[in-house]
Amino acid sequence: MNNSSEEALNASNNNLSQCSSSERPPALEWLKIVVYLFIVLLAVFGNAFVIRTVYTRSGMKSATNYLIVNMAVGDLFMAIFNMIPTVVTMFRGNHSWASDGPFGKISCKMVIFSQATSMACSIITLSVLAFERYFAIISPLSKVASTARTRWLVAAIWVSSFASASPMLYAAKVHLYKGVPYCFEDWAPAFDTKKAQAIYTIVAFVLLYAIPL
Numbered sequence: 001m002n003n004s005s006e007e008a009l010n011a012s013n014n015n016l017s018q019c020s021s022s023e024r025p026p027a028l029e030w031l032k033i034v035v036y037l038f039i040v041l042l043a044v045f046g047n048a049f050v051i052r053t054v055y056t057r058s059g060m061k062s063a064t065n066y067l068i069v070n071m072a073v074g075d076l077f078m079a080i081f082n083m084i085p086t087v088v089t090m091f092r093g094n095h096s097w098a099s100d101g102p103f104g105k106i107s108c109k110m111v112i113f114s115q116a117t118s119m120a121c122s123i124i125t126l127s128v129l130a131f132e133r134y135f136a137i138i139s140p141l142s143k144v145a146s147t148a149r150t151r152w153l154v155a156a157i158w159v160s161s162f163a164s165a166s167p168m169l170y171a172a173k174v175h176l177y178k179g180v181p182y183c184f185e186d187w188a189p190a191f192d193t194k195k196a197q198a199i200y201t202i203v204a205f206v207l208l209y210a211i212p213l
Helices: 003-021 026-056 063-092 102-138 147-165 193-210
Strands: 172-177 180-185
Touching: 026 063, 063 102, 063 147, 102 147, 102 172, 102 180, 102 193, 147 193
Parallel strands: none
Antiparallel strands: 172 180
């Protein structure tokens, strides 16, 4: 393990030790779990209901609603692949990963990748919705965002989302701390961990926050 990887692991270990050392009242922990679980259920059933409503009612099939469904799909992925595993870690009382074997390594990459993908999908879809509503008001007869074009837009949104999140398929790694596996972002050995993490964060901030805003 090179120096940058060791620094990343040590920094993560310090954070983990601080998290594990902080003790909260059991009642407060259970309240947090119940509230978070309620939010997860709302996210799953709410977004699933939006998708079902649009696709089962012919009058709802419009370009705008297709974009809303696309955002609901991204949010549903976030709820299933990220929020539900978070509930599991909350029940366990720590942030350890399942294992450091092949399943643990693959699941670590997929969870972080899906989180970045769903976040990018929601942001890009909101940006496209803003443009679609703008043209609908400025030029209501032009039909800039037709149903056919919206399908291509949805495909482009997902391709862009996958592309923006693809570095996480490399950076997400499982490391052992005191014999317990943890999943976190580590860009070593191909890149300097601190520099690569900073560059990726800045690029993501510009593309997925500053420009859309």
